[in-house]
Amino acid sequence: MSTPGTVESVVTDPKLVGERRQQIVSAATKLFSEQGYYSTTIQHIAREAGISVGLIYQYFRDKDDVLFLSLKLVLETYENEIPAALEGIDHPLERLCAAIGAYCRVVDKLREATVLTYRSTKSLRADRRIFIKDGEIRTNRLLEACLRACIAGGHLRPVNDHLLVYQYVLFAHAWALKQWALRDRYSLDEYVEEGIKLLVEPFLTDKGRAAMARFKRKQRRRD
Amino acid sequence: MSTPGTVESVVTDPKLVGERRQQIVSAATKLFSEQGYYSTTIQHIAREAGISVGLIYQYFRDKDDVLFLSLKLVLETYENEIPAALEGIDHPLERLCAAIGAYCRVVDKLREATVLTYRSTKSLRADRRIFIKDGEIRTNRLLEACLRACIAGGHLRPVNDHLLVYQYVLFAHAWALKQWALRDRYSLDEYVEEGIKLLVEPFLTDKGRAAMARFKRKQRRRD
Amino acid sequence: MSTPGTVESVVTDPKLVGERRQQIVSAATKLFSEQGYYSTTIQHIAREAGISVGLIYQYFRDKDDVLFLSLKLVLETYENEIPAALEGIDHPLERLCAAIGAYCRVVDKLREATVLTYRSTKSLRADRRIFIKDGEIRTNRLLEACLRACIAGGHLRPVNDHLLVYQYVLFAHAWALKQWALRDRYSLDEYVEEGIKLLVEPFLTDKGRAAMARFKRKQRRRD
């Protein structure tokens, strides 16, 4: 019937569509995150967004649509911000650490929305659920590429890269999922640093270790 | 009004209460896991359990109660089976590996219910949400004790034990949360083995490495 | 199908039937009076009566039956106690005053149940509603006979006896219906006395006034 990644609108002016959708999704994400998908009503979203109930249905076909775009936005942020954080960085190890750090920082920014991903993906229509899962896989590939480059370059010893990437992802997500247990023990930067100690450094080769030391010195000088 | 960990019943016969509740919770867990809390109706649960709607309300005060007992059962399984798996094992390293393996095995058994934990805890009343969180913390402590014993015994080098325990937990949970990506690449046993390679072995001391080798030989002989 | 004034029972032993019904109706009247017919459940009644739910259905066909017998009991009390109070009294005026006093005293005894009469008669099946109304009319006739005797005997001047009897009834019922407004201003005896001043004495003939004075003297001596 409809392509899974698209959302149709009654309104034609594309600029207006973009603005309104942003406004609605922003309100929806806030409420979905706070109270969950089913406890959030369309009337709540309308009030939070400062518009009328009817207007939401000019920009979204149904409530599922609103959730879908909310979740899609989270994934797109991952897919945009991680590559952006790697721009201009050449060394594979530095790229890997930057990617992990960027992932954690996006999670921090979209903390509630990330939790929403875990809670509400199953509330989506089946085809869209797959679309969201695919997005997650694409993000994983970004990390996987960094990790493999490190191994290929001899900076990390050969490991189960597929599984280690999942540990990176889970580590980042944990910052949102277990925030109640983590936030009063670590700052975001400390958390990233500790993560690298646990999930990157143990696999460094001698060559990798040397490179790592150099980056750290460089970074310290920057601060 | 009511203690958060208890659920009241109209029916007096304790044996019957136990049986019926088990029957209802079992049906509910299945449906909650498949469709989520809000999409599962009391009618569905009743039909799945092969009883009438009214009967559910003889054993549970409301729908929240049913969810609560479902989640509580998952936690109790963790809290019972992990210590049981450690019984008779003395060496700290072996205990740690056994605990991780046991955790993964419980997750495998309660795969759907574990996902439910992530999705639906927020649907609970506030006091019960805390009760469930406390259960998770208690489970974490079981792992933490194993890990610390390894470090204290000089089998693992000093690490951020608090954070590493979370990685163990996430690793186990991932078997349920990311099953769609993991199950056709690893058997459960392989998964546990790979996990130990990634999250335990890198931190072994020389002493620990020797002990580990011994266990593996012993285990290979057992198979 | 069934005669309106009767209630059938599964149990045959007539003595037991009488006892159990009394026990159930007594509990029911209390609860119906406190919370109304619809807010009182059969389970409440069973608990209050100290028996099982099923047992109620051995002595009553349905909930309507229980209400009916509760209301019938109130009427029967009126019909029994008012004539009893008149026994041995000869003078028409004294009989009228005694009847009014007796009515008020029964209302006082069955205060809650009398209110129930006003609230719940309409909840009965149509034929039984009429049966209850007839009971009320029979009670009225008791008063009417007293009043007419007074007029016939020349103690009261001719009045609209039909309507005045209603005022007597309402006056008595008011003791239950408006108890919140009356009980801290009058004792029951004062209330009756004031009622006679308002609703009997103004209609006394000279002959009646003389007789009345005599009774009052007699009564004062008795106290």
Add this chain to the structure above:
Amino acid sequence: MSTPGTVESVVTDPKLVGERRQQIVSAATKLFSEQGYYSTTIQHIAREAGISVGLIYQYFRDKDDVLFLSLKLVLETYENEIPAALEGIDHPLERLCAAIGAYCRVVDKLREATVLTYRSTKSLRADRRIFIKDGEIRTNRLLEACLRACIAGGHLRPVNDHLLVYQYVLFAHAWALKQWALRDRYSLDEYVEEGIKLLVEPFLTDKGRAAMARFKRKQRRRD
């Protein structure tokens, strides 16, 4: 939480709120009166009012709210129409008779709703029950003022005014409560006339009697 005398609405347009509430209360009063509060369903009310179930909940918080507003309307009619009937009348005795007549006429107009007052006030939330009782007391005071003016002016001899006012109220209410016994014997006007004969005239002083005669002559000329 909420002031007892107010009822909130989701709809903002005050004109519409007024109209719709009137429409709903009117349907509700009819059904509540016929079948009682608990036997009347929201579905019934919606059908009777010619609207949907959901709409009722845009104008009332719950079913209790609907009953409350229905009862409140009855009291407000009393409080408005009795003073209106006294307007332009100066003589205390004439005012008293006009008040009694007006009360009976309102009861006649709101016959069913008046019965509802007796049956269903107890179904209300406690604070609102008190609110309704207060309304009744206010109405009583209107009559009390008239009665006292008559006594103060020497038209009636001193009597227990508090209790006599209750007799007036009960007399008026009886027109609704006992309609099945009264309506085929008296027209409304005859009923009022007979009431005055029973509950006013017996207490007239000579001065009052003279005034009363004058009014009656005047009234007869008017007819």
Add this chain to the structure above:
DNA sequence: AATGAATGAGTGTTCATTCAT
């Protein structure tokens, strides 16, 4: 005669969705 677990039709209430303005 007595129990109380089991039933399921029926209720109040919510909320996604529509549509007249």
Add this chain to the structure above:
DNA sequence: TATGAATGAACACTCATTCAT
């Protein structure tokens, strides 16, 4: 475009009644 009043299907929960023991 935008509004928000209106709809009604769907749900959680209750409780009179039954029936196996």
